[in-house]
Amino acid sequence: MFDKIEIFRMSQGLAKHAAARQSTIAQNVANADTPGYQARDIASFAETYETNADHGGMRATRAKHFGTTAGGYTATAPETIIRQGATSPNGNSVSLESEMMAAAEAKSDHNLALAVYNTSMNIMRASIGRR
Template identity: 60%
Template sequence: MFEKLSIFAKANDLALHAAARQSVIAQNVANADTPGYRARDVASFSETYKPGRPDQMRATRSGHIGADAATSPATESNVVYRAGATSPNGNSVSLETEMMMAAEAKRDHDMALAVYKSTLGIMRSALGRR
């Protein structure tokens, strides 16, 4: 019953997207001194989110039909290069920009958790539990 609620799935996908974005940002910071490294980012959630259709078959186990295809909204194919000025060694990482992007990714993750928690509270109230 609860796995069919699209709000839970959307909150989960937003949290996964924020985690993938935080990972790419961490790679950018780690390569801030690497000559020729270009700063990367994950495409926005609104561009990459494709909700599953309820009438569509879906894999429930790793060996199940078509489970090899990535269904996460934040896959490597969604990584894009961020525009910006480069340093003399060709590196385009700006630590200030990375800090702002990390805060934005944290905000998205916190929002996903808040939506999940709020929806769970509503469900508990509807069932008469506290």
């Protein structure tokens, strides 16, 4: 029922994006000493959301409709990109400081998604007279 409301779909998408980004950051940290390893990241949620949203065209109304998930978003994982930056003499481009900053951003995005979801649920409860 709530999956058809756009704000719930958007907050769920942001939470999934933050989780995927945390996973990518964890892989970077795990490979911080691997020679030749290139640091990776996930495209921003705003870019992913804008490219996956279906504004004005046909819209999927249920899962697997038109090969997408409900709401017109693609079912594929966010695109992994190579993060640009300085490399060490062994060719590794992972900077633990950058990874810490990226992890903090991902945590902030996840907290934002949960706050939006909780606030939306409180508004829904208030609108039907339950608090």
